[in-house]
Amino acid sequence: MTTTPEATIADARERIDALDDRIIGLIQERMAVSSVVQQTRIASGGRRVHLAREMEILGRYREALGRPGTSLAMTLLELCRGRI
Numbered sequence: 001m002t003t004t005p006e007a008t009i010a011d012a013r014e015r016i017d018a019l020d021d022r023i024i025g026l027i028q029e030r031m032a033v034s035s036v037v038q039q040t041r042i043a044s045g046g047r048r049v050h051l052a053r054e055m056e057i058l059g060r061y062r063e064a065l066g067r068p069g070t071s072l073a074m075t076l077l078e079l080c081r082g083r084i
């Protein structure tokens with residue numbers, strides 16, 4: 001069966017949209033879990049931000065995705081704990 005470039009692109013874009021829906025859902029889930037950690041720490045006298053943990057996360061994303069991974073992790077952290 002042959003297919004046109006237009007059909008291939010339309011099909012791939014549908015898959016991208018479905019992946020983006022899942023990524024957004026995972027980000028929202030991450031925000032909710034992060035909020036539990038932050039609220040628990042604040043309620044027990046700690047601070048919202050835990051820089052050593054953030055360094056671990058930034059390193060993990062950079063290792064997996066290169067330099068843009070660091071930017072992505074910084075954006076995720078901002079979504080999860082707000083701006084610092």
Ligand SMILES: O=C(O)C(=O)C[C@]1(C(=O)O)C=C[C@@H](O)C=C1
Nearest residue numbers: 034037038049050053054080081
């Ligand atoms: O792991 C924590 O201690 C969290 O509070 C979660 C989290 C995150 O979203 O990953 C958020 C804020 C902290 O600065 C570090 C990490």
